[in-house]
Amino acid sequence: MLLANCHICCLRFCFALLFHFLLQAASHRIDTQILPDGEMPLEEQRTKAWSYTNYNLQAFFNLATSALHSSVDLFTYTSSDGRSIRKAVEFLLPYMLGEKKWPHKQIVPFKFSELFEVFRRAAIVYENATFESVIQKASNVSLAESVVNLIFPRSAVPDIEDAHHPMMTGRLDSSGLLGKVRGEAAVPSGYTRLPSGVILPDMFLMEHLS
Numbered sequence: 001m002l003l004a005n006c007h008i009c010c011l012r013f014c015f016a017l018l019f020h021f022l023l024q025a026a027s028h029r030i031d032t033q034i035l036p037d038g039e040m041p042l043e044e045q046r047t048k049a050w051s052y053t054n055y056n057l058q059a060f061f062n063l064a065t066s067a068l069h070s071s072v073d074l075f076t077y078t079s080s081d082g083r084s085i086r087k088a089v090e091f092l093l094p095y096m097l098g099e100k101k102w103p104h105k106q107i108v109p110f111k112f113s114e115l116f117e118v119f120r121r122a123a124i125v126y127e128n129a130t131f132e133s134v135i136q137k138a139s140n141v142s143l144a145e146s147v148v149n150l151i152f153p154r155s156a157v158p159d160i161e162d163a164h165h166p167m168m169t170g171r172l173d174s175s176g177l178l179g180k181v182r183g184e185a186a187v188p189s190g191y192t193r194l195p196s197g198v199i200l201p202d203m204f205l206m207e208h209l210s
Contacts, residue, residue, distance in 0.1 A: 001145045034055065034084070034088045037087070043055075043056050048103035057085075061085070061121050080173065089118065089119065096138040098138070112135070116146060116148055119134060124156045124157055132157045156190075
């Protein structure tokens, strides 16, 4: 068989190089664009800092989802000094809840709902309902008809009200963040749990990884 000889060795060598390049290049974006506390200063320098912070997070989620196709898990990647995609999402929590005022320039109306997709995806990927509850509390508009609900449905998010949910073994602490989430919840219909443990919608996987 052709792929049982040197050809398959060369092919796998190419895959290994691709894996290494993707990991290094993609993780470098996190290392250079996200600070250890989750802040993204390059976006905060712009005239629509809130909007571009949202756009950058969407790009990071798309990049991380695509990287999973090459077995590179950027969703759980953390640099040596603590930089990560999750930290960037958590950085925005006090601004979403009104605990802090956004200190950067925003020349168009300030919309909490702009981050709906990011927080919904974060709630699903990290199996943390706190991210879902934040956007529902912060937004003053109805999100029921948003297309986000079709691609990333609410049913995939663990219920923060359910204290007996197998993933909800932590509780809200003084900082408003949910305690460590543990356990393995059942994967809802239309979703796939990847080897890394990340849960993503089949529709999204088909669109980005096919």
